[in-house]
Amino acid sequence: MTLTQLRSFLTIVECGHNITLAAQRLHATQSGLSKQLAQLESALGCQLFERRARALTGLSDAGRQVLAHARRLLAEADNIQTLADNLRSERRGLLHIATTHTQARHALPPALQAMKRDWPDVAVHVVPGEDDDTLRQLVDGRADLVLLSGSGAPPTDHVAVPLYRWRRRVVVPTGHRLAALGRPLRLRDLADLRLVSYASSRSPGSSLQRAFAAAGLAADIAVTARDGDLIRAYTRAGLGVGIVAEMALDADADLVAPPLAPDLLPACTTWLLLPRDRVLRDFGFALVAALAPQHAPLELRRLIAHGEPLSQPIPDWHSWRAARVATDRRGVRSAPRRPARAATR
């Protein structure tokens, strides 16, 4: 049994039991992979795949059991590799970030910019997706970190760093009757109107739906879009009353955001999620530190390594953004220790 064999096995499984596909993903030949698999099966003494004739039709019972352990084994191999890259102060690298559009558009750019200043040779891939999709990317290793928002507690099977709290705002065209109501908007004011909001707010579990349901009202979400710019455009076009994250508000002559009753819609928290038990490259940590300037880097390290809780409260969007800007000017220290080597490359 070798690491190569296990890696081959895992890749074949992830390619839908297609050796040919797995081979090109691994930059190898079908023949080679086929033999790796045959060797692994002979080393373990049992078939890992169900086969009809020569085609792989699915995992065998043994294959499923081995797969679970092979995943963890290879994850540790990746960890050791990452560890070594960090220790060598390797400057190049790849960072996969899975997040929703709103975060990618409003929270990520300044932090990315700050990280990139210290780590110019790091390639960053931002992969948009809905909440559960990003989480799936995190668990199967396609993403290194996830940014997402929710109104409840964060998922506990990952390391969660709270970034900021934010609220939704209602936007209407200038001249709309809600723009000159003379008092803060209540939920009932929205009950009979066609709404334009995020696609995710359609799902019955969304905090918007739950807020309406709790008040005995029904939300009529007439149009959905993936991002705030589109929602505002549709609102401007008169398709309905827009509900967007406050981060997506912008100076806009045609739209106004009237004041809201304090608890019109529940506040959301934006979380940064990291997989447990996975070693983070130093530039990944640099991005985390840039995204969470309210936390001392040492506390962040301790949270990631040992799950120790953070001491700072969660700021709201405006103060978070102010802190972010201040940190950008100051520059971000990437990792404690080893400042000398980094300069020599």
Added chain:
Amino acid sequence: MTLTQLRSFLTIVECGHNITLAAQRLHATQSGLSKQLAQLESALGCQLFERRARALTGLSDAGRQVLAHARRLLAEADNIQTLADNLRSERRGLLHIATTHTQARHALPPALQAMKRDWPDVAVHVVPGEDDDTLRQLVDGRADLVLLSGSGAPPTDHVAVPLYRWRRRVVVPTGHRLAALGRPLRLRDLADLRLVSYASSRSPGSSLQRAFAAAGLAADIAVTARDGDLIRAYTRAGLGVGIVAEMALDADADLVAPPLAPDLLPACTTWLLLPRDRVLRDFGFALVAALAPQHAPLELRRLIAHGEPLSQPIPDWHSWRAARVATDRRGVRSAPRRPARAATR
């Protein structure tokens, strides 16, 4: 980076940074191991050991970090190997049991006998040791399972199967005044006497010491021994009043065990401990099932695999032993499924 390299690295560390020693433990040559290490270090791009001249003086900072992950990686490799052995219904194998003398003498034999009936080709090593010593063996892989007793809750970082509850008994020579007291013994009756008991009861944290301290008394443990037979022999020789586990009582013309006040000394529970996240060979599970006949094998499986709690209460020593005898007669089913293959070898 290969599994062999990591295994070499780990073995070198476990042999006290001695390549020569590690080589003979791995049935390889010094030269080969030295090269494996050199290759690993070059693959990772950093030194894993501190060296003075050519001698390995200790782990480097990088080495310590890599070691932790290498341990988990190799543990998963062992798991896969174990899994494969189980799936192949491999009949041969090795089982390391770390336990105290009392358990090895009184709890283990019938269960071992039952397991051996189904698994005659399994070599069993029983390694005696004190409580903390056995736990250390468990965590660093020298032992597969541990049997130990305690008066409190079991350690939570392992899978714990409760086996039975037991009490200590006081033994005195026939004709001793405590033998004809006419009422149950109280703790105060023992306060002024020289005691003979287990070596572990000397430590201030032992439940015996704590029981005396709670009553404002001091235990005068004059003689200690490792096993009940010796304690009874010393008691018979008049060295003091014996305190032994009730399992160690035996028909003995020269000694009597007078009745005790109900809570003279706290009851102990004997636990079977298994490491989390380590796959158990089927014969290991057979031994567990033989040791815990009060639990359904399916429940035991679920406890080991997913940490699901057991439904049965903890029996006392006498009813446990009765259940054990009944199970021995009936024979022990080793593992669910695959009964056909096992017969064909």
Added chain:
DNA sequence: CGCGTTTACGTCGTTCGTAACGATA
């Protein structure tokens, strides 16, 4: 016949053991 897996074969790289070397206490 296309698709995907397996097998056959030749080449190359790697590993391993023996043995010599270097360095230390």
Added chain:
DNA sequence: TATCGTTACGAACGACGTAAACGCG
């Protein structure tokens, strides 16, 4: 000088790629 780690060299093994064979839709 005994001990331990590293280096040198030759033999054997294993991995990989090209190419052909096999079985199924």
